[in-house]
Structure formats: C-alpha cells, structure tokens
Amino acid sequence: MINDNLLRIRERIVRASKGCGRDNDPITIVAVSKGRSVREIREAVDAGIFDIGENRVQEALLKYKQLSTDNCQLSAIKWHMVGHLQTNKVKDAVRIFDLIHSVDSLRLAEAIDKEAAGAGKLQDILIEVKTSAEAEKYGVAPEAAGQLLREACGFKNIRVCGLMTIAPLLDSPEKTRPYFRKLRQLRDRIYDLRITDYGLRVLSMGMSDDFEVAIEEGATMVRLGRAIFS
Numbered sequence: 699m700i701n702d703n704l705l706r707i708r709e710r711i712v713r714a715s716k717g718c719g720r721d722n723d724p725i726t727i728v729a730v731s732k733g734r735s736v737r738e739i740r741e742a743v744d745a746g747i748f749d750i751g752e753n754r755v756q757e758a759l760l761k762y763k764q765l766s767t768d769n770c771q772l773s774a775i776k777w778h779m780v781g782h783l784q785t786n787k788v789k790d791a792v793r794i795f796d797l798i799h800s801v802d803s804l805r806l807a808e809a810i811d812k813e814a815a816g817a818g819k820l821q822d823i824l825i826e827v828k829t830s831a832e833a834e835k836y837g838v839a840p841e842a843a844g845q846l847l848r849e850a851c852g853f854k855n856i857r858v859c860g861l862m863t864i865a866p867l868l869d870s871p872e873k874t875r876p877y878f879r880k881l882r883q884l885r886d887r888i889y890d891l892r893i894t895d896y897g898l899r900v901l902s903m904g905m906s907d908d909f910e911v912a913i914e915e916g917a918t919m920v921r922l923g924r925a926i927f928s
C-alpha cells in the first residue's frame with residue numbers, strides 16, 4: 699500500500715512541477731513517520747524513500763536505533779526533525795538528525811551549535827517561520843527571520859540551508875497558497891541580503907493536503923505523513 703501511495707504521490711508531484719515549469723527542480727519527499735512503525739518505515743525505504751521525518755526526539759531515537767543495521771539502504775536514511783525541539787533534547791537531536799527543520803530562536807540555535815561543536819559535526823538546519831497568525835504555533839515571526847538567520851549564520855557548527863513553514867489547517871488547499879508564497883518571498887528577500895553563502899535553497903513546505911500548491915509556490919521539500927502511510 700505504501701508503495702502504491704508513493705507511486706500516486708510521485709505522479710502528482712511530477713504533474714504539479716510540470717504545470718508550473720519546475721520539471722527540472724528536484725523535490726525531496728520527507729516521509730513523516732511519527733506514530734508509524736519501524737516496519738512501515740522499512741516499507742517506505744523499499745519504495746525508494748531516503749528521507750524520514752519525525753516530530754519527537756524520543757520516538758525518533760528509538761526508531762533510529764532499531765534501523766541502525768548494516769543494511770546499506772537503511773543506513774542511507776536521512777533523518778529530519780520536523781517538530782518543535784526543546785533545548786534539553788538538543789544533544790540527542792544533533793546525534794541523529796541530518797536536518798533540523800524547526801529552529802525558531804537564538805537560544806535553540808546556540809544550543810545546537812554547542813552540541814554540534816562537541817560532536818565535531820556541521821549541523822544542517824532550517825529556520826521555521828510562522829507565516830500565519832495562529833497563536834499556538836511555533837516559528838519565528840517573518841519580520842524577525844532575517845535577524846535570526848544572521849545570528850545563526852554566525853555559529854561555526856551550524857549550516858542554515860533554508861526555511862520551513864507549517865500552513866494553517868484550512869478547508870481547501872488553495873487557501874494555503876498565501877502562506878507558502880510568503881515563505882518563498884521572504885527567502886528571496888533574505889537571500890538578496892547575502893547573509894550567507896549557502897544559497898538558502900531549501901523551502902520545506904507542504905503536507906499531505908496541500909503539497910501541490912506548495913510545489914507551485916516553490917517548495918523543494920514536502921513533508922508527507924498520511925498520504926504515504928494511510
């Protein structure tokens with residue numbers, strides 16, 4: 699079933715990319731496996747997924763350990779932290795995650811840099827931006843994103859690769875478009891400031907209900923849970 703889901707998803711991604719003239723842009727599918735079993739993750743990997751997303755460090759650590767075998771496909775998995783990260787979990791997070799999508803404060807960036815330095819690692823991160831006004835959500839305000847990026851780029855053991863956002867839950871995918879567009883425009887504006895050499899290529903946006911709209915607005919990484927696993 700996961701295999702069939704992925705076939706359909708890939709078709710939809712190709713169609714959406716062609717429709718907006720992005721046929722040559724690579725778009726990474728991050729399979730968000732929170733609440734799913736290790737068996738389901740293996741199935742996704744067998745179907746050609748190499749990027750696995752989790753939103754809790756504890757759960758990710760458990761699965762990471764179970765999947766750390768000498769199987770070369772499994773060892774090629776890139777682990778993504780897509781959920782809110784507490785500073786007391788940073789040590790474990792730096793140990794297992796290839797990309798942390800949810801950096802939204804200087805304090806968190808500082809903690810990540812410190813642990814990464816201790817581990818001799820250059821930690822890839824994204825800055826999470828709050829593109830909608832929902833009070834309960836994490837993410838830095840768009841107006842403050844440039845400043846946080848500037849500060850994060852000052853740390854030696856962090857590499858800022860781009861921006862991430864979570865669109866609000868709305869009753870039609872089309873309604874999420876303004877939030878995705880806002881993130882891309884913000885990225886372009888910040889990029890023009892030449893704060894970093896890395897290009898801020900990554901735009902992590904779009905989930906099961908709205909990934910096609912996100913691609914039309916420039917997503918390079920879509921985070922899919924239900925569309926893959928159910």
Ligand SMILES: *Cc1c(COP(=O)(O)O)cnc(C)c1O
Nearest residue numbers: 730753780905906921922923924
């Ligand atoms: C769960 C989750 C996803 C995937 O959501 P679906 O709607 O199941 O595709 C994506 N991003 C984050 C941050 C999540 O927590």
